[in-house]
């Protein structure tokens with residue numbers, strides 16, 4: 001279990017300095033069906049190409065165990081300029097809790 005505070009003092013790329021920011025977990029956001037990545041995957045599933053990519057996301061890695069953790073979709077909102085941004089390297093955890 002990874003616990004992170006809701007209010008954090010972090011670097012804001014817009015203000016170019018450290019400001020108080022609020023963390024929010026963005027949920028239920030799926031890949032846009034217009035993205036090239038999504039279209040390529042869908043084409044392979046529809047037409048068939050070997051055995052990859054698997055339609056079932058539970059079967060992700062051949063010969064290895066599937067990862068139990070996942071990348072969390074976190075969004076930081078700056079309290080001073082009101083703009084939000086996402087970290088380039090997302091947090092990886094099995095369970096995440098945002099403490100208030």
Ligand SMILES: [Zn+2]
Nearest residue numbers: 012015078081
């Ligand atoms: Zn800011």
